[in-house]
Amino acid sequence: MTSRDKKLWQEMPSLPDFNYVSGEVYTQPEIFKKEQDKIFSKTWHFVCHESELSKLYDYRVYDYTGKSIFSIRGEDGIVRSFFNVCSHRGAKLFSMPSGNAKRIKCFYHHWMYNSKGACTGIPRPSAYSDTEVKKEKMGLREIRTEVYLGMIFINLSDESENLHSYIGNALDDLSETMSMQPLEVFHYNKILIHSNWKAWQETNMDIYHEFMHVVLRKTQVNAMPMEDRKLSIFKNGHGGSGASLKASYTNYKGFANRKDEVGPLPGMSVSDFKFMNIFPSLTIIARGTAIRIDNVIPLTPHTAVIEMRGIGVMGESDEDRRARQKHHNQYWGPFGRNVPEDIIAAESCAESYRGSAGKYQIISRDEDGTGQDDIILRSFYSEWALHLGINPGSLKEIK
Amino acid sequence: MSNEEIRNIILLSCNSLDDHDFEGFLNLCVKGFKYTIKVFSPELLKDMVWLEHDYEGLKVLFEELPDHLQRNEKISRQLSYPLVETSAKKIKVTTNFCVYKTDLDGKSSIFCIGNYIDNVCYINNKYFLKERVVHLETRDLGIGLHVPI
Ligand code: FES
Ligand SMILES: [Fe+2]
Numbered sequence: 262m263t264s265r266d267k268k269l270w271q272e273m274p275s276l277p278d279f280n281y282v283s284g285e286v287y288t289q290p291e292i293f294k295k296e297q298d299k300i301f302s303k304t305w306h307f308v309c310h311e312s313e314l315s316k317l318y319d320y321r322v323y324d325y326t327g328k329s330i331f332s333i334r335g336e337d338g339i340v341r342s343f344f345n346v347c348s349h350r351g352a353k354l355f356s357m358p359s360g361n362a363k364r365i366k367c368f369y370h371h372w373m374y375n376s377k378g379a380c381t382g383i384p385r386p387s388a389y390s391d392t393e394v395k396k397e398k399m400g401l402r403e404i405r406t407e408v409y410l411g412m413i414f415i416n417l418s419d420e421s422e423n424l425h426s427y428i429g430n431a432l433d434d435l436s437e438t439m440s441m442q443p444l445e446v447f448h449y450n451k452i453l454i455h456s457n458w459k460a461w462q463e464t465n466m467d468i469y470h471e472f473m474h475v476v477l478r479k480t481q482v483n484a485m486p487m488e489d490r491k492l493s494i495f496k497n498g499h500g501g502s503g504a505s506l507k508a509s510y511t512n513y514k515g516f517a518n519r520k521d522e523v524g525p526l527p528g529m530s531v532s533d534f535k536f537m538n539i540f541p542s543l544t545i546i547a548r549g550t551a552i553r554i555d556n557v558i559p560l561t562p563h564t565a566v567i568e569m570r571g572i573g574v575m576g577e578s579d580e581d582r583r584a585r586q587k588h589h590n591q592y593w594g595p596f597g598r599n600v601p602e603d604i605i606a607a608e609s610c611a612e613s614y615r616g617s618a619g620k621y622q623i624i625s626r627d628e629d630g631t632g633q634d635d636i637i638l639r640s641f642y643s644e645w646a647l648h649l650g651i652n653p654g655s656l657k658e659i660k
Numbered sequence: 661m662s663n664e665e666i667r668n669i670i671l672l673s674c675n676s677l678d679d680h681d682f683e684g685f686l687n688l689c690v691k692g693f694k695y696t697i698k699v700f701s702p703e704l705l706k707d708m709v710w711l712e713h714d715y716e717g718l719k720v721l722f723e724e725l726p727d728h729l730q731r732n733e734k735i736s737r738q739l740s741y742p743l744v745e746t747s748a749k750k751i752k753v754t755t756n757f758c759v760y761k762t763d764l765d766g767k768s769s770i771f772c773i774g775n776y777i778d779n780v781c782y783i784n785n786k787y788f789l790k791e792r793v794v795h796l797e798t799r800d801l802g803i804g805l806h807v808p809i
Contacts, residue, residue, distance in 0.1 A: 313704065321703070358703045448710075449703045450799050475727040515720045586709050595804035596697065596711040602729040604803040 271620055273655060279639045279646070280625035282653045284614035287457035292649070293562040299648045300541050301326050304497075305407070305414040305427050307543045307556050308332055312445040312575060314340055314413070318363045318376055322355045324566075325415070325558060331355055332406060332413055333362070335376040340408065342415045343378050343401040354401075378403050410439040412554070431499035431537055437528030438535070438547050447586055448571030450595060454604055456611030458542060458557045458565035459645075463610075464603040465536070465544040465555065466500065466641055468492065469626055469633040473606060476513050476598045481534070484509040487632030494630075498540030498644025500637035503630070505533040508548070515598075516591055523584035525549045526574070538637060540644050551589040563615060569593060569600070621654070663744045666780055669787045670755050674737040677807060682722035689789045690781060691715050695808060697794040710796070711808060718808070728806050734762040735771060735807065742778075751780040751787075759809060772798035772809065 274281045286292055309321045309332060320333040322345055329345035331354070345353050352369040355362070364381070365374040373382030380399035389395065405416040407424035410432060414424050421427070432439070454461060464470065471477040484507040491503030510516040510532065520531040529535070531549040538544050542557045552572035559565050571589035573582055592599045613619030624642070626635040642653045650659050669688055676684035686693075695718060697711040713721060740756040754777055761771040779791035794809050 359705060446704060448708050449701050450699075450708075450801075452800050452802065452804075454802075473729060475724070475729075513724075515717070515724055583709070583712065587712060590710060590712075594710050595801040596806070596808065597804070598728065598806070601804035601806060605729055605731055608803070 274621055274623060274625075276623070276625045276654075278652060278654060279643050280635075280654070281621045281623050282642055283621055283656050284617065284619045285656060286645075286653050287460055287611060287614045288562055288617075290562055292651070293457075293559065295649050295651075296541075296559065296645075297326055299650075300645070301417075301559065303416070303418045303421050303648070304541055305416050305421070305424050305539075307412050307414050307539070307554065308342070309413050310444070310446045310554065310570060310572065311340070311408060311411045311413055312443070313359065316361060318361045319359070320355060320362055321359045322357070326417065329353055330404060330415065332415070333376050336363075337377075340406055340413055341376070341378060342404040342406040344404070346402065347372060348380060348399040348401060349383075372399070374401055410436060411444055412439075427497055428499070428539060429496050431495040431497075431501070431539060432545070434502070434504065435528075435535055435537060435545060435547060438526045438552070439545075441527035443575040444552070444572050445575040446570050447573050447582065448569065448589055448594065450569050452567050452569070452595075452604070453560075454565055454567055454607060455563060456565065456604075456607040457562055457614075458559040460607040460611045460614075461557045461565055461567055461603075462538070462542055462544070462641070463638060464607055465546075466538050466637040467624075467635065468637070469635065470606065471633065474599050474602055476516065476592070479512040480508045480510055480516065481506070483512075484532075487628065490631050492630050492634055492636055494636055494640035498641050498647075499538060500640045501537030501544075502535045505529065505535055507532050508534050519550065519588055522587070523550050523581045526552070538641070540641060546593075548588065548592065551585045553589065553593045555593075563611065567604075663746075665787055666744050666751060666753060667742045669780060669789060670742045670753055670776065670778060671739065673789060673792075674739060674757070677809075678734075678736055680725075680807070682718075682725075686715065686719060686722070689715060689718075690783070693718070693789060694791045695794075696792070697796060697809060699796045699799055701799070711794075713808070721808075725806055730806055731803060732764060735805065736760045736762065736768075737809070751782070753778040753780055757809075770798075771805075772796055772801055774798065774809070 313321050314334040320331050322331040331345045332342040334340050347367040349372045371384050375381050378401040380396040383396050409424050471482050490506050493503035494500040510519045525531045529549050533549050536546040544555045546553045554570040556568045557565050573585040590597050624635040624638040628634040630636050673688050693715040695713045699708050701708050738758045742753045742755040745752045756775045758773045759771045760768045762768040774796040777793045780787050781790045
């Protein structure tokens with residue numbers, strides 16, 4: 262018999278733990294809630310690049326775990342983050358996604374705050390006299406904020422380890438590329454996808470799906486021997502390329518001229534390709550001449566927002582910027598070759614698990630950490646299990 | 661010179677893209693044609709370029725399309741009445757668009773809105789597209805699109 266009946270289809274794969282994942286991890290509301298409490302409320306979350314807050318008092322507003330939050334570069338140059346919520350009666354302080362505000366005035370009753378989150382003014386305060394409602398006590402809720410390689414992160418927990426320790430060595434291989442020259446975001450867009458956030462993040466960790474993208478079939482699969490492609494995993498569930506992978510752009514007509522169009526970023530050649538996933542939801546991909554930072558934010562078990570940033574060199578010539586933008590867009594723009602295909606994949610798998618037609622997904626490829634090994638996915642789900650206390654395959658509690 | 665003929669070029673260009681008649685689209689363009697999609701980002705407070713191609717670049721893109729994974733939704737470009745402004749130097753045509761997608765179940769929804777700023781030229785008694793700049797309002801394009809708007 263080659264097909265499987267109901268019983269066989271529902272049988273757990275006879276594979277070791279973390280080599281398969283139950284479809285219910287994408288659909289169960291209780292699991293989603295646990296992820297919010299035990300992962301997203303405790304791990305470091307990338308919010309923007311420092312170039313988005315280049316001047317004093319520049320701010321960026323974003324949503325995370327259902328909360329509106331802003332980060333602002335204070336008068337002392339330090340970036341801090343706060344709930345975008347007035348201490349008085351909860352109005353949102355900022356309505357635009359970005360801007361510059363030396364003083365933060367709530368539109369509703371005009372309470373005032375400064376860039377360090379202190380409440381600096383309450384109109385007609387005498388009506389609160391003899392109570393705790395005084396500006397010294399009405400500061401904003403501050404959120405831990407740290408910076409790594411120009412990337413600004415927040416953490417909703419006051420107890421978690423610091424960002425440098427959390428990232429560990431995972432970004433060492435990208436550090437030259439991301440720190441030798443000041444970088445700048447030239448592309449930003451957000452996309453609502455109809456899939457669980459993990460199905461998206463898997464597209465960034467599953468290197469086996471090179472077969473889906475014609476560009477990668479042509480430029481990557483045969484660009485170097487599979488056994489020479491090193492993948493790496495790090496503590497805290499991070500994982501990506503261990504050393505530069507290679508792409509042969511001449512094999513895809515539309516990309517053939519990449520090497521003549523703009524110089525590579527520091528620490529890379531034009532044909533180099535590096536990527537790193539920072540658990541749970543951040544991916545940095547550098548392709549010789551341009552960088553993508555992509556971040557997925559869960560909304561519901563069945564929806565998520567992906568945020569895409571394209572990064573170039575600050576102050577570069579218009580000609581270089583155009584070429585870098587082009588290289589970025591070729592893969593990763595909304596009209597690019599790869600990202601639309603990745604969204605189709607994430608939404609397609611999500612649909613199968615939503616209707617429980619899909620039962621398990623298999624992540625057991627073993628190539629000794631090279632080629633198209635699933636090692637990064639397994640490391641992700643091992644970390645996920647540590648946080649949730651659930652085995653992602655059997656859904657049994659881990660003691 | 662006839663404004664009606666000019667407007668027809670805009671309509672034909674959209675019909676040919678809708679029909680995936682890419683050769684037909686390129687036949688409406690001069691060899692020096694330039695195509696750009698621009699979008700303003702309120703997050704970055706600047707214009708972004710999401711696609712930029714010359715005639716040859718588009719030709720290659722069109723040739724490679726059949727190998728790409730696509731969802732086969734039907735894309736339909738609906739246009740406003742094109743505004744033609746003619747000066748001694750150029751013919752500028754501004755057209756607002758609303759692009760719908762219809763999925764395989766037959767459900768239509770808005771894919772994006774924006775406008776075309778087209779630069780049209782007149783060669784050997786015929787009109788051609790010389791440049792198209794697409795200004796998109798919509799920034800969340802869902803799965804996006806492999807085909808120019
Ligand atoms: S809600 Fe902000 S001042 Fe009243
Ligand atoms: Fe992909």
